[in-house]
Amino acid sequence: MSEILDYLPLLLEGAWLTLQITAGAAVLGLVCAFASGLAAVSGSRTARAVSMVYVEFFRGTSALVQLFWLFFALPLVGIRFEPIAAGIVALGLNIGSYGSEVVRGAIKAIPKTQYEATVALNMSAYRRMRSVILPQAVVSMLPPFGNLLIELLKGTSLVSIISISDLTFSAQILRSGGSDTLTVFLVVLVMYFLMAYALTLGMRALERRGAASIGRGKIPIQRDVAKLPEPV
């Protein structure tokens, strides 16, 4: 049992790197998801085509091969990535392609009648998206985004193959160093689970806030109307 204490620091360091890569790729993925998802519902045929190519390419090919491509193939044409950067870019682009479909689907799912109401109020296309469509669509994006985030967290173990010392890589080191494989990997499983569960709890909190923001679920106590500023 005391052996655990010996290798725990290494595993914790690995877990920390895993979280960092997850965070980096999640941010990049979110940006890609919105850029591509909005392009997919835009009026521009070119934007829709670019989005489609992006989604189909990154969703339709293996994330591991994409990572290899970035890390091993691109240097051959002079583009070099640090291993961690390569990991974040590959995983971010990959998860962003799935996220793009989430964004597109959520926007498409907003009832036509909401669109009609914005026309009747003479809103511009930008204002419609910004004030009406996106605030509602984002709420329904949260559960699938939560799924993708956990997929991403677990997917980061791929980067161990390009010798980034994430959680999985650290476990491999301990195994080859003769540590008790059974315990090491059990601890690693538990650590992945705890991180995923923390993300789940975080996403649930966001979902509750999201539901309240569109008047569903528990709504914060209303301000006293009497305290509103007097009409000028």
Place this chain on the structure above:
Amino acid sequence: MDTDKLADVVHVEPPAAREMVRFDKVVKRYGDNVVLRELDFHVKPGERITLIGPSGSGKTTILRLLMTIEKADEGKIHVDGDCLTHTRRGDHDVPADEKHIRQVRKKIGMIFQQFNLFPNMKVLRNVSEAPVHCLGLSRGEAEARAIELLELVGLGTKVDAYPSQLSGGQQQRVAIARALAMQPKVLCLDEVTSALDPELVAEVLNVLRNVAASTDITMLCVTHEMKFARDVSDRVLMFDKGQIVEEAPPDKLFTQPEHQRTRTFLRAVLEEH
């Protein structure tokens, strides 16, 4: 509701033309189904007209074309002297672009059967959002006016509620305040009480009666509320198969309809109510 106050809050600019709305040989098809056949009609400034007719006769389509939610296949629509559907380029008319449509569309407002409030905004924001972004009012001005309007429709205490916390009748009154906040010259009412429980119909119709009594807003109304139509409208148009069958002031049309089609329709509607 204080009608004088409503007239103070809702300023309707004087009309720029003798006809507020004009449909010129307007054709609308859905696939092979012709909904409007070369429809011609006009509405004078301040006039209240009611469109009646069996479902599928094209009444609602007229409102949706006017609101630019749908596009006409042929013909032109004019609003307050401006062409809504076309712009002049050189010496011929081309279909209007979004910029031109927005310019003309600001004169038109609409109230929907299903209210269509924005669920992500509280009541106050529902009413003030478009005036801020589409009329250029400051947030403070827009909210002050929204509060006045909400008080006038009897919802001064609900500014901080979400639409989901309101009854259908309350939601529809918010929708009326929201439409009025944009100072429209023309208001389209598309079966505004059809989705309401019977006991909530009166509160909505009373608000609309007051709007009609105290403003000069031109109104086009699709409704099955014949009593309301009679009270408010100057003219009733009976539609069938995408054309006007008969038109007359409500007292005449409801009591002595000339056309057989109008008679059978009215009999059916009155029996139902």
